[in-house]
Amino acid sequence: MKGVLLVNLGSPDSPEPKDVKRYLGEFLMDERVIDVPLWARTLLVKGIILNTRPKASAKAYQKIWWEDGSPLIVISERLQQAIQKQTNIPVSLAMRYGSMTIKNGIQELIDKGVDDVFLIPLYPQFAMATTETILVLAEDIRKTCFPNIKISDLPAFYNNSSYIDVLSNSIKRHLNGKDYEHLLFSYHGVPERHIRKSDVTRSHCKIDGSCCITPSPAHEFCYRHQCIEVTRLVAEMLNLEEGTYSTSFQSRLGFDPWLQPYTDRTIERLGKEGVKKMAIVTPAFVSDCLETLEEIAMEGEEIFHEMGGEEFTTIPCLNDNDEWVALLSNWINKWAMTETVTA
Numbered sequence: 448m449k450g451v452l453l454v455n456l457g458s459p460d461s462p463e464p465k466d467v468k469r470y471l472g473e474f475l476m477d478e479r480v481i482d483v484p485l486w487a488r489t490l491l492v493k494g495i496i497l498n499t500r501p502k503a504s505a506k507a508y509q510k511i512w513w514e515d516g517s518p519l520i521v522i523s524e525r526l527q528q529a530i531q532k533q534t535n536i537p538v539s540l541a542m543r544y545g546s547m548t549i550k551n552g553i554q555e556l557i558d559k560g561v562d563d564v565f566l567i568p569l570y571p572q573f574a575m576a577t578t579e580t581i582l583v584l585a586e587d588i589r590k591t592c593f594p595n596i597k598i599s600d601l602p603a604f605y606n607n608s609s610y611i612d613v614l615s616n617s618i619k620r621h622l623n624g625k626d627y628e629h630l631l632f633s634y635h636g637v638p639e640r641h642i643r644k645s646d647v648t649r650s651h652c653k654i655d656g657s658c659c660i661t662p663s664p665a666h667e668f669c670y671r672h673q674c675i676e677v678t679r680l681v682a683e684m685l686n687l688e689e690g691t692y693s694t695s696f697q698s699r700l701g702f703d704p705w706l707q708p709y710t711d712r713t714i715e716r717l718g719k720e721g722v723k724k725m726a727i728v729t730p731a732f733v734s735d736c737l738e739t740l741e742e743i744a745m746e747g748e749e750i751f752h753e754m755g756g757e758e759f760t761t762i763p764c765l766n767d768n769d770e771w772v773a774l775l776s777n778w779i780n781k782w783a784m785t786e787t788v789t790a
Contacts, residue, residue, distance in 0.1 A: 449783050450537040450561030452552045453527055454581050455569045455734060457542030458517035462508035468501035474544045479580040482641065511740040519736040520547070523569070525767040526734070526775075533776035536783050537561055543581050550588050557593065565782050566600040567775070569733050571610065572634075572673035573603040575641045601778065605673040606680060609777075613770045614677070615684040618728055621762045627726045629691055629717055632681070633710040633747075634674040634731040635738060636696035638703050642671050654706075671706055677730050697729075698738050714747050718754020725751065726760040733771070735764045 459470035475481055475492045483491070508517075515521045520542070527540040537559045541552030556564060566585055570577045582600055589598050604610050618630075639654055646652040651665040658665075659672040666672045678694045681687075697710035717725055727747060729739045739761070748759040765771040 448536075448560045449563045449565065450539065450556035450559065451530075451534070451565045451567060451779050452549070452556060452585075453523065453530075453538065453540050453567050453569060454549060454552070454585075455519060455523045455540075455542055456577070456736065457544035457547065458519045458736070459508060460546055462505055462512045464501045464505040467505040467508060468497055470545055471501060471504065472497055477544075477576070477580055479575045479583070482575065482638075482644070507737060507741045510745065511737060518740060519734050522734040522764075522766045526772065529767050529772040530776050530779065533772065534779050534783070536779070538779070543577075543584065549581070549585050550592060553585075553588060553593055553596070557596065562596045564596060564598045565779065566598055567779075568600065570731070571603065571605040571677065571733065572670050572731060573605075573645075573668050574637055574670040575645055576637060578603065579645075599782075601782075603667075603673060605677050609774050611677070611680045611684055613765065613768070613774050614730060615681050616770060617765055617768055618681065618762055619685060622726055622760070625724075625726065625758075625760055627724045627758070627760060628722050629693070629725045630687065631710070631713060631717070631725060631727045632674075632678040632692065632694045633697050633713075633727055633729050633743060634677075634694065634706075635729075636699045636705045636709070637670055638701075638705050640703065642669060642706070645669060674731065681730070697742060710743070710747065711750055714750045714756075715754050718751050718756040721755070723756060724758040724760075725756060726762060728762040729764060732764045734766055739764060 457470070459466040472492065475496060476488060478488065481488050481491065511518055513521055523540055527538055531538045537556055539552045539555045541547050541549045543549065553564060568578045568581045573579070585598055589596060642652050642654060645668040646665045647668060648663060648665045651663040652658055652669060654671065659669065659675050675694055682692055693713065695708045695710040695713040696706040699705040699709060727743055729743060732739055744761040751759045
């Protein structure tokens with residue numbers, strides 16, 4: 448019997464420091480998030496970060512926490528429930544980090560008779576710290592706990608024409624009637640070394656401005672290329688004029704080089720250059736979360752106003768948008784009939 452497991456990032460159980468600390472510990476100790484030797488990662492995370500960051504992160508979570516719980520969890524649950532109404536096969540939800548584990552998600556499907564799982568990482572682009580860590584953990588769990596089941600997965604869908612249509616329509620709808628001068632596409636940042644580690648050619652990714660637009664097998668796993676391509680395809684779909692939009696990367700950590708330009712500095716620059724009305728969209732996420740609701744919608748707007756900007760429009764993620772639900776349901780039903788797993 449077939450079943451589907453949607454997997455998103457995860458969230459603390461509450462916005463209290465102790466729960467945030469537990470969550471950050473699991474997240475940051477992942478070798479695909481902070482990819483340094485175990486001893487160095489342990490020293491950095493347990494010796495420094497977990498002794499300084501949880502209180503500040505808890506305050507950020509408290510700003511965006513909903514009455515129903517974590518926005519990311521609530522939105523993901525709404526998405527799962529909406530999809531379940533459009534397919535006859537069981538659909539479960541799990542998180543890479545936190546209490547809603549992948550193991551529990553698979554067990555829930557098995558309890559319903561499922562032995563063939565379609566795993567959908569809820570990320571349009573491939574990255575070590577998102578899609579890859581989900582797939583690796585899911586396979587480890589399968590081998591260790593559920594050796595008799597089959598797991599296949601949905602590849603990165605950043606350039607799927609139907610996805611681009613849905614994303615473009617969402618942007619257009621939320622900007623309808625709004626006068627803006629610049630649209631910023633902000634993607635979650637990753638260290639530059641992650642891009643090079645994911646390069647299957649071991650030579651193509653130089654992060655030099657040209658490698659991401661030069662055809663290469665490396666693009667299948669190149670997060671930077673895939674982000675830039677989303678921007679290009681959406682700009683083409685919406686007929687955006689050159690110079691009225693750009694790409695940036697947010698949420699950097701530590702002192703190593705991360706993908707640039709940085710979102711906060713880009714917002715600051717636009718304000719200084721006299722842009723009075725800007726909009727921002729975050730296509731690395733399909734569900735609104737701390738990084739979109741607090742870092743962008745709150746901190747980003749504050750920076751823009753400090754630099755002289757006047758109107759700052761934050762475009763929501765796809766969340767449980769009807770078109771997005773219909774697209775995911777279509778992919779699921781197609782897989783259920785044909786076992787074709789390309790989006």
